Amino acid sequence: MxxxxxxxxxxxxxxxxxxxxxxxxxxxxxxxxxxxxxxxxxxxxxxxxxxxxxxxxxxxxxxxxxxxxxxxxxxxxxxxxxxxxxxDEKHLANLLEQEDKDGRFPNPGLRHSQDQGRHHFVNLNxxxxxxxxxxxxxxxxxxxxxxxxxxxxxxxxxxxxxxxxxxxxxxxxxxxxxxxxxxxxxxxxxxxDSDGNAHRPKSRLPEEQIFTFL
The missing domain is CATH 3.40.109.10 (NADH Oxidase)
Incomplete structure (x- = not known):
């Protein structure tokens, strides 16, 4: 399929x-x-x-x-x-270490940037x-x-x-x-076999009601 x-x-x-x-x-x-x-x-x-x-x-x-x-x-x-x-900080530090182990940071600058960026969005929320x-x-x-x-x-x-x-x-x-x-x-x-939902047609709103192309 x-x-x-x-x-x-x-x-x-x-x-x-x-x-x-x-x-x-x-x-x-x-x-x-x-x-x-x-x-x-x-x-x-x-x-x-x-x-x-x-x-x-x-x-x-x-x-x-x-x-x-x-x-x-x-x-x-x-x-x-x-x-x-x-x-918390323990989780964020664990993420950073794992990313480092997985080769995500070719240089220290990228590691620092990732850490700072993640902290920014976590703090923002x-x-x-x-x-x-x-x-x-x-x-x-x-x-x-x-x-x-x-x-x-x-x-x-x-x-x-x-x-x-x-x-x-x-x-x-x-x-x-x-x-x-x-x-x-x-x-x-x-x-x-008794699951009636399997035999009902799917129902969704038509495309013109849910999509807007700008």
Whole structure:
């Protein structure tokens, strides 16, 4: 399939086939996509919890809104997307060192420039705790979009889930003590035959309503 066909066929899965599991090679591909996702000034302000067994599913289930629980229990995997709270100097220094190890800086001047530029944009979006977390959350949604499209490209169904209690999720996973906060979830797996959403036509506004060419 080309990218247009993928976008036309991809949809939000409502019912999963619990008997079908994502093969390790395909899961590894999706995790690599998450790892490689773009973020503002390469801030990578994220951490991902991979839920792939019944014990882990049951652990987070109290935080999931009732109507979304089957999307966790029946899917192959659920990923909890978390931001760092706060996005601190330790993380920024770690990023810089990793970029250096990966050969991003042919000379010291570029290293300094990258560090200064990243600090500028982090500070620009950190006037309050809420503004920093909102900025980090926007980076997570870039990663979420990458994941949903990549999953569809290799024949895996998905559901983005905002219907959950974030405070409860943070408590269940002990995220506060780790300097993390959950933002959104994504379930991955294979649709059930009973998934009615698979048989409904996609509905989107027409191009003339959403595109303006200047």
């Amino acid at each position: 080309n990218i247009v066909e993928i976008s036309q066929k991809r949809y939000t899965t409502k019912h999963y086939d619990k008997s079908k599991k994502i093969p390790k090679d395909k899961l590894d591909q999706l995790l690599t996509v998450l790892k490689n996702s773009p973020s503002s000034v390469n801030s990578q302000p994220w951490h991902f919890y991979i839920i792939d067994n019944d014990a882990a599913k049951n652990k987070i289930l109290p935080a999931i809104t009732d109507f979304n629980r089957p999307r966790v229990t029946d899917s192959s995997h659920t990923i909890v997307f978390c931001i760092k709270t706060p996005l 950190s006037s309050t705790i809420e503004s920093q977390q909102a900025w980090e959350g926007r980076q997570l949604y870039i990663a979420l979009g990458q994941l949903l499209f990549a999953a569809a490209a290799i024949g895996i169904d998905s559901t983005a889930i905002e219907g959950y209690d974030s405070a409860k999720m943070d408590e269940l996973l002990g995220l506060k003590s780790l300097g993390l906060k959950s933002v959104v979830l994504a379930s991955l797996g294979y649709r059930a």
